Amino acid sequence: MEKNTNTEPILTVKSLEKKFPVYSAFGKLFGTTAHVHAVRDVSFQLYEGETYGLVGESGSGKSTTGRTILGLTPATNGQVLYQNQDLTKMSETELRYFRKDLQMVFQDPFSSLNPRKKIGSILEEPLVIHKLGNREERETKVFEVLKLVGLQAEHYFRYPHEFSGGQRQRLGIARALIMNPKVIICDEPVSALDVSIQSQILNILKELQKSLGLTLLFITHDISVVRFISDRIGIMYLGSIVEEAPTEALFAEPLHPYTKALFSAVPDFTSKRLKDRVVLKGEIPSPLSPPSGCAFHTRCPFATAICKQQTPILKEIKPAHYVACHLVEEKE
Known part of the structure; x- marks a missing residue:
């Protein structure tokens, strides 16, 4: 289901940021030595009745984003708008009233x-x-x-x-x-389950969504799962969304090199997939000291000089298809 541009979103996340302070070995007494930038400038919208999938490697900030939206982890900056109310500015007492509409299913x-x-x-x-x-x-x-x-x-x-x-x-x-509730955030709800049980849980969620009119934010690292359940998908890397598109459009033509690498990691031994495969090198950088420019340039096989110097902005390259990549902009 593609998003309906004629309706208002039920939930809007604007420039959401979350930093965690890092203290010295002596604790808080000597102040903060650094910050872990877990979520940086994340923006997306949820429309009533849809499932928005949030995908990325471990440490990409997916779960922190979900917890920050609900106020379980206080936001550092940004807005979370629900019924024209900014949840990030509310006290615990005020937030409790809205929590009946916004619920969470945890991983464990x-x-x-x-x-x-x-x-x-x-x-x-x-x-x-x-x-x-x-x-x-x-x-x-x-x-x-x-x-x-x-x-x-x-x-x-x-x-x-x-x-x-x-x-x-x-x-x-x-x-x-x-x-x-009207919105449920599912934080890796099937990652610890057997494959047969995973399918049961996913089918239950889809049936409940249809019968109750639920809106889902589905957080996962499993590409096959997110394709099955999501209407739109946002790809996260090191705390930021680098690509967003309707599910079928994204799988038909992934544009960001990181998205291509994630899809390449899904087992498929056909000659075409092996030929087009993008293999990532190294580990995801530490959020304590993220790379300059594009955060992905240290692992991207196509990175150029501009990737190391300037941070790309998430832009609409095709209808409803957004990408944050200098290389994609050049091709367009």
Whole structure:
């Protein structure tokens, strides 16, 4: 599904930045020695009912972006606009009101479930915090949500350790759904699961999105997964988005060298793919001391002098296809 330019976005991220302070070996007493620039100048929009995939290597800033959008990690700069309200400027009390509309599914479901509480109590907790319904109404709501994610009523009375990995992730989705959210941020929700279980979870998300009208921000490093579930995709490298396009357009013609390298890493032994393969050298640079100019130039096989000197701007090269690369601009 391509974005509808006739509608307003449900969520807008503008020039989002997140820096983490680095302290000396003696702690905070002697002040900050440096900053880790985890997210830098990230901008994108989510439209109602779509899935926006955020892809990149480990350390590219994907998860930090998701957590910063929700306010779980305070933003350093930038805006996150929801219902014309900037979430980054809100206090914890003000943000709590909007969190019922903005929920998250975490990568590790077991660590996000209290092992001392039964599932019924865990799922009811958000309803209690927001003072929604009486005890009987809350129980009814939990049973409804458990059914939505393919679990049984009897699971209400069990503890987290009694579930398999796939069932725990279903519980993570159920907890996100309990508040009837409009936007769900999925942070690598299937990366720790077997392939067969991954497909079940992905299908559940797609079915729930269709039936409930959900908008998803899907964070992953798995190219095959993001192609299956996403309508649009943003490619992240060292804290920045370097390419964004509708899914099929991106896979039909990736333009940024980093995107081409990511797609080349997907196993495919046909002669054409082997011929066009782009192989990355070295590791992703440290966000403590990022390269000058284009952050990707240290690993890019096509880098030129301008790549080392000037930071490229994300520009629309084709309709709805944005790229931050000096080389692509030259070709156009």
